[in-house]
Amino acid sequence: MARSSSYEVPGAKDAMNKFKQEVANEVGVNLKQGYNGDLTSKQAGTIGGNMVKKMIRQAESQMSNNN
Numbered sequence: 001m002a003r004s005s006s007y008e009v010p011g012a013k014d015a016m017n018k019f020k021q022e023v024a025n026e027v028g029v030n031l032k033q034g035y036n037g038d039l040t041s042k043q044a045g046t047i048g049g050n051m052v053k054k055m056i057r058q059a060e061s062q063m064s065n066n067n
Contacts, residue, residue, distance in 0.1 A: 019051060019054075020047060020051060023047055023050045023051050023054065024047050026050070027046050027047060027050055029043045029046065029047055031047070
C-alpha cells in the first residue's frame with residue numbers, strides 16, 4: 001500500500017514542505033524542521049486547510065486564465 005504522503009512529481013516534496021512552512025508562518029504556527037508531532041489537531045488542521053484553500057485558489061485562477 002502506498003503512503004498517502006507520496007508525491008507524483010519529482011521535487012514536489014521539497015516544494016510542498018516550503019509551502020507548508022510559508023502557510024504555517026502566515027497563520028502563526030511555529031513549525032520546526034522534521035517531526036512536528038507536538039502540534040495540536042487545530043494547528044495542523046489550520047495549516048492543512050489553508051494550504052488547500054491556496055491550492056484551490058491557484059487552480060481556479062489558472063483555469064480562468066486558460067479560457
